[in-house]
Amino acid sequence: xxxxxxxxxxxxxxxxxxxxxxxxxxxxxxxxxxxxxxxxxxxxxxxxxxxxxxxxxxxxxxxxxxxxxxxxxxxxxxxxxxxxxxxxxxxxxxxxxxxxxxxxxxxxxxxxxxx
Amino acid sequence: xxxxxxxxxxxxxxxxxxxxxxxxxxxxxxxxxxxxxxxxxxxxxxxxxxxxxxxxxxxxxxxxxxxxxxxxxxxxxxxxxxxxxxxxxxxxxxxxxxxxxxxxxxxxxxx
Numbered sequence: 001x002x003x004x005x006x007x008x009x010x011x012x013x014x015x016x017x018x019x020x021x022x023x024x025x026x027x028x029x030x031x032x033x034x035x036x037x038x039x040x041x042x043x044x045x046x047x048x049x050x051x052x053x054x055x056x057x058x059x060x061x062x063x064x065x066x067x068x069x070x071x072x073x074x075x076x077x078x079x080x081x082x083x084x085x086x087x088x089x090x091x092x093x094x095x096x097x098x099x100x101x102x103x104x105x106x107x108x109x110x111x112x113x114x115x
Numbered sequence: 116x117x118x119x120x121x122x123x124x125x126x127x128x129x130x131x132x133x134x135x136x137x138x139x140x141x142x143x144x145x146x147x148x149x150x151x152x153x154x155x156x157x158x159x160x161x162x163x164x165x166x167x168x169x170x171x172x173x174x175x176x177x178x179x180x181x182x183x184x185x186x187x188x189x190x191x192x193x194x195x196x197x198x199x200x201x202x203x204x205x206x207x208x209x210x211x212x213x214x215x216x217x218x219x220x221x222x223x224x225x226x
Contacts, residue, residue, distance in 0.1 A: 042219055098210075101212040106157045106160075
């Protein structure tokens with residue numbers, strides 16, 4: 001099992017450009033998440049998807065959109081990148097059922113620099 | 116706003132010593148999870164402890180949870196240089212599995 005995979009590993013954008021970060025998991029998890037991590041800080045939730053076909057905002061959703069393409073894949077899109085979106089982006093997945101949450105497994109991250 | 120706050124922010128110890136770090140949180144939780152992050156890498160899950168549990172062990176790791184004090188601790192016994200990393204606590208407060216992370220404790224273990 002590959003676990004949670006993310007592409008690309010690194011990306012440099014100019015202000016105003018758009019891009020999509022891809023995430024896939026092979027653990028048959030129903031829930032998937034996108035976080036960002038800024039220097040010296042913990043992770044902050046951008047968007048999450050509790051099941052295929054549903055998405056919802058997290059703590060810092062402004063400037064982002066997401067798509068839960070199927071059970072395996074959850075993408076994060078920056079429509080018009082801003083320097084404030086320079087960060088490391090992590091995708092995660094877990095199994096949640098009946099209010100019970102299991103371990104979240106994280107991908108290796110995507111380092112994004114917006115100039 | 117951050118739900119969990121780790122203390123201390125940084126910890127420097129020698130190999131063989133124990134390392135203890137604490138996490139305090141503000142609201143009721145369903146579970147609390149501890150993660151390790153090596154510099155520039157992804158997060159590795161260490162332990163998940165549910166709100167009805169008081170203590171869990173995994174190898175050299177021991178986690179306690181005191182819901183009355185809204186706090187948790189992570190103890191690493193007989194530390195090794197490979198334990199050098201940042202350690203984060205994350206609290207789960209709803210049925211959707213969302214986590215709120217603290218800013219982390221940076222641990223440096225010197226040989």
